[in-house]
Amino acid sequence: MSTSTMSRTRPDAPLKPPAKRRRVPVGALGSSLAVNGLLILGCAYMVLPVVWLFFAATKNTTDLYGTAAYALGEPAFLENVTAVLNQDGGVFLRWMANSMFYAAFGAILGGLISVMAGYAFDKFQFRGKDSFFGMVLVGVLIPNTATVLPMYLLASVVGVTNTIWAILIPVLCNPFGVYLARVYSASYVPAETLEAARVDGAGPIRSFFSLGLPMMLPGYITIALFQFVGVWNNFMLPLVMLQDQQLQPVSVGLSMWQGFSIPQPEFTPMVITGSLLSIIPLLLAFIMLQRFWKSGLTAGSVK
Amino acid sequence: MLTQAPKKPSAASPKAGRPRHAMSGTGGRTAALFLTPFFTIFALAMVAPVIYAMVLSFFAQQKSGLGFGEAKTAFVGLENYLQAMQSDSFVSGIGRLVLYCVLYIPCMVGGALAFALLLDAAAARARKLFQLMVFLPHAVPGVIAALIWAYLYTPGVSPIVSVLETGGISLNFLDNQMVLPSIVNIAVWEWTGYNVIVLFTALQAVPREILEASRVDGAGEIRAAISIKLPLILPAVSVIMLFTVIGTLQLFTEPSIISKATASVTSTWVPNMWAYDAAFNRHNLNQAAAASIIIALMAAVLSWTVTRFSSRNKA
Numbered sequence: 145m146s147t148s149t150m151s152r153t154r155p156d157a158p159l160k161p162p163a164k165r166r167r168v169p170v171g172a173l174g175s176s177l178a179v180n181g182l183l184i185l186g187c188a189y190m191v192l193p194v195v196w197l198f199f200a201a202t203k204n205t206t207d208l209y210g211t212a213a214y215a216l217g218e219p220a221f222l223e224n225v226t227a228v229l230n231q232d233g234g235v236f237l238r239w240m241a242n243s244m245f246y247a248a249f250g251a252i253l254g255g256l257i258s259v260m261a262g263y264a265f266d267k268f269q270f271r272g273k274d275s276f277f278g279m280v281l282v283g284v285l286i287p288n289t290a291t292v293l294p295m296y297l298l299a300s301v302v303g304v305t306n307t308i309w310a311i312l313i314p315v316l317c318n319p320f321g322v323y324l325a326r327v328y329s330a331s332y333v334p335a336e337t338l339e340a341a342r343v344d345g346a347g348p349i350r351s352f353f354s355l356g357l358p359m360m361l362p363g364y365i366t367i368a369l370f371q372f373v374g375v376w377n378n379f380m381l382p383l384v385m386l387q388d389q390q391l392q393p394v395s396v397g398l399s400m401w402q403g404f405s406i407p408q409p410e411f412t413p414m415v416i417t418g419s420l421l422s423i424i425p426l427l428l429a430f431i432m433l434q435r436f437w438k439s440g441l442t443a444g445s446v447k
Numbered sequence: 448m449l450t451q452a453p454k455k456p457s458a459a460s461p462k463a464g465r466p467r468h469a470m471s472g473t474g475g476r477t478a479a480l481f482l483t484p485f486f487t488i489f490a491l492a493m494v495a496p497v498i499y500a501m502v503l504s505f506f507a508q509q510k511s512g513l514g515f516g517e518a519k520t521a522f523v524g525l526e527n528y529l530q531a532m533q534s535d536s537f538v539s540g541i542g543r544l545v546l547y548c549v550l551y552i553p554c555m556v557g558g559a560l561a562f563a564l565l566l567d568a569a570a571a572r573a574r575k576l577f578q579l580m581v582f583l584p585h586a587v588p589g590v591i592a593a594l595i596w597a598y599l600y601t602p603g604v605s606p607i608v609s610v611l612e613t614g615g616i617s618l619n620f621l622d623n624q625m626v627l628p629s630i631v632n633i634a635v636w637e638w639t640g641y642n643v644i645v646l647f648t649a650l651q652a653v654p655r656e657i658l659e660a661s662r663v664d665g666a667g668e669i670r671a672a673i674s675i676k677l678p679l680i681l682p683a684v685s686v687i688m689l690f691t692v693i694g695t696l697q698l699f700t701e702p703s704i705i706s707k708a709t710a711s712v713t714s715t716w717v718p719n720m721w722a723y724d725a726a727f728n729r730h731n732l733n734q735a736a737a738a739s740i741i742i743a744l745m746a747a748v749l750s751w752t753v754t755r756f757s758s759r760n761k762a
Contacts, residue, residue, distance in 0.1 A: 175568075175668055176570070179565050179568050179569050180569060180570075180573065182565055183562070183566065183569055183573070183577050186558075186562050186565075186581065187577060187581060189636070190581050190583055190584050190636070190639075190640055191583055193584075193592075193595050193596065193599060193636065194583060194584070194587065196598075196599065196606065197595055200598070200604075208604060209603045209604060254488075257484045257485050257488060258485065260481045260482075260485065261481060261482050261484070261485035263481060264478045264481035264482050265482075268475075268477060268478035268481070270475040270478040270479075273478075276482070276486075279486075280489075283493055285693060285746065285747070285750040286493065286743055286746055286747075287693050287694070287696045287697045287742070287743070287746045289698075289719045290696070290697075290719075290739055290742040290743040290746060291492070291493055291496055291497060291739075291743070292739075293500070293722050293723070293726055293735050293738075294496035294497050294499060294736065294739050295492060295496040297496065297499060297503060297726075297735070297736060298495060298496045298500075301499070313488065313491055313492055314492045316488045316492070317488045317489055317491075317492040317493060319489070348477040348480075349477075349480065352481070373585075373586075376588060377588040377589050379588075379590050379699070379700045379703075380699050380700065380719070383703075384723070384726075384727075395588055395589075395590040395591075396590075398590060398591070398594065399590055399707075402597075402704065402707055402708075403707050406707060406708075415594060416594075416598070419591045419594050419595065422588070422591060423586065423588070423591055426586045426587070426588070427583075427586050429586075430582070430586040431579070434579070437582075438644065438648070
């Protein structure tokens with residue numbers, strides 16, 4: 145461990161201005177107050193932009209520009225929601241459904257594919273195992289956006305651009321999920337259990353689906369959750385692949401509305417309200433599945 | 448770090464009760480059965496596109512004579528790469544990306560570290576709530592985060608701008624100088640909380656006896672944080688650094704959204720946007736392919752460097 149790293153990441157090094165200047169004062173009495181005060185400041189920085197979105201979604205165009213940011217204007221929330229839902233014959237709901245479908249498909253099927261591969265890397269011995277796993281790690285390290293245009297170029301030769309396949313195939317690919325699954329398989333599935341199953345005459349596929357997979361279920365859910373969020377957040381891939389509005393996910397749709405809102409300000413409340421509606425499913429998923437994303441972070445980075 | 452970790456599980460749990468001949472025969476066949484779906488997708492979604500892009504990047508559409516008639520595909524070698532590297536917009540895009548890294552990585556990693564250490568020192572009851580709040584931005588997709596901040600930077604709508612104006616400061620977050628730090632701030636907002644949780648989890652694993660011993664020896668909270676906790680969680684910090692560096696090369700969503708709100712962000716502002724622009728506005732697919740390959744190569748070199756650096760650091 146070198147001193148240069150320490151000084152670079154020292155907590156009281158000068159940081160960015162908003163809510164980021166943290167110094168722990170010496171003195172036991174003040175310290176607990178200071179710790180909590182700084183944590184509250186940091187949390188305010190994290191939470192206030194989302195709170196702003198809630199307030200802004202209750203305002204019509206005039207109030208948005210006319211009233212204080214964290215004040216309620218003429219309550220226009222329901223009007224905004226109606227406007228969002230009715231625009232272009234309800235295309236917003238279509239976008240939400242598309243996002244949900246792409247993300248769920250990637251999460252459930254892509255997650256299963258990753259879990260199977262990770263399980264195989266952990267439990268089976270075969271020739272070339274290290275080089276195959278090396279390929280997986282290279283896959284983890286290549287940034288997503290660097291492969292999006294190449295994928296588009298290939299997809300346009302094959303003729304699958306502007307179809308759901310251009311999204312559904314790439315979202316199944318999750319090298320990081322394979323890495324996680326290998327860690328989970330090692331810690332959740334004891335070799336003795338599989339050995340007992342083998343003695344009882346169960347084949348490897350049977351014992352995966354009836355023993356391995358159920359034992360790895362928490363890991364599978366974690367991988368699926370991360371994949372769900374990844375696909376839901378993906379912007380460049382659908383932007384590049386899909387021209388048909390009816391196929392687009394909500395991220396691309398909202399950015400298109402944002403483009404409209406520059407010449408036509410009446411789109412602004414719709415962009416804001418649409419943004420709010422689109423994050424509600426994810427917020428709920430995160431709050432309900434806390435246990436799983438925490439374990440995913442631990443397995444991915446600390447082990 | 449990454450290359451060492453996976454070895455651990457296989458060493459901890461020896462061969463999963465496979466028969467002895469598993470090494471060559473049935474083990475390989477069964478493994479193939481489990482691995483085929485993943486590697487098929489991997490080949491389709493990563494290997495084939497990259498290879499095809501490499502091939503494309505060595506060709507160009509050339510119009511004969513006066514530029515009328517059919518364009519012909521000709522092999523041009525490294526011409527597309529040279530053109531990209533000589534193009535002012537591409538090079539300044541790389542420059543911006545470097546500047547972005549220089550601002551973003553210390554702010555985000557430093558912020559996450561500070562926050563995690565504070566969280567570790569906080570009362571147990573408050574921790575859960577703080578963790579949930581700090582993770583909130585990660586549940587907000589990049590596009591939506593960029594949209595929210597785009598409004599928070601826009602005078603007239605933004606509470607930040609109006610507070611600053613009351614204080615007599617007029618700051619345009621979206622002008623030429625400020626737009627890069629403004630985009631850095633969006634990324635800091637999106638990613639700090641995620642990494643706080645990672646680091647906090649690592650801190651939880653620091654043996655309490657060591658901290659107790661240091662307290663007996665008279666070390667204060669700050670001293671303990673800097674000379675005991677920090678060195679012990681350095682492996683987690685280096686993993687975060689690796690993923691952060693790879694992440695910065697992905698920069699596309701935030702500037703694309705912000706580019707609609709201000710003219711300071713051009714359509715070729717960062718390399719990814721340059722490649723997108725080459726494909727969809729300049730209709731030069733070969734150059735787009737070359738740019739994508741350059742970005743992938745930069746990622747490879749960077750992640751190799753970070754891995755080397757962090758493994759030496761640990762030794």
